[in-house]
Amino acid sequence: MPPKITNSVAWQQAEILMQPAFIRVIDNIRKLLDESSWTGTYHDVLIWPPSTTNEIKALVTELLQAMETATPEEADEIRESLARLPMPHPGYHLRLERQQQQASIDLWELCYRVCFIEYSPEREAADTDTSLIDELGEVDWLRLDAKTKELVELAFASLPES
16 A cells, blocks of 8 residues: 655655655666566556455446446546545556466565655555655665665565575
């Protein structure tokens, strides 16, 4: 789940960090895949709130599809229905394969772990890792690179053994 950011300063800090962190995550993954027996493909996915049933997912999907051809009046009714239902947020996963083994890494969650202190999807609020921002309010590239490399290596180290 995307982190809950509690104030505007933290929001600005997260905005400064997210794009560079994402680029470094992808670059570090590429480097590890080059040396690894795993092959990886990137996929857009929908992330649903944990308690969402398959029936609710199907209903939301059906309503979203109906919205595409709805009249303005029907669209208003559909929006009202959707407002009462859980909505997915977009995700981006790396699917890994090696022989008969498969694994997946949530790339946005990995970025959140880079940008926030002890990020966990279960936590109410996320605190920006201000050590990644220098005294001028800019990205501290060396620290960002080091933290990203460490977390990507940990993600790969947690993959199943062959």
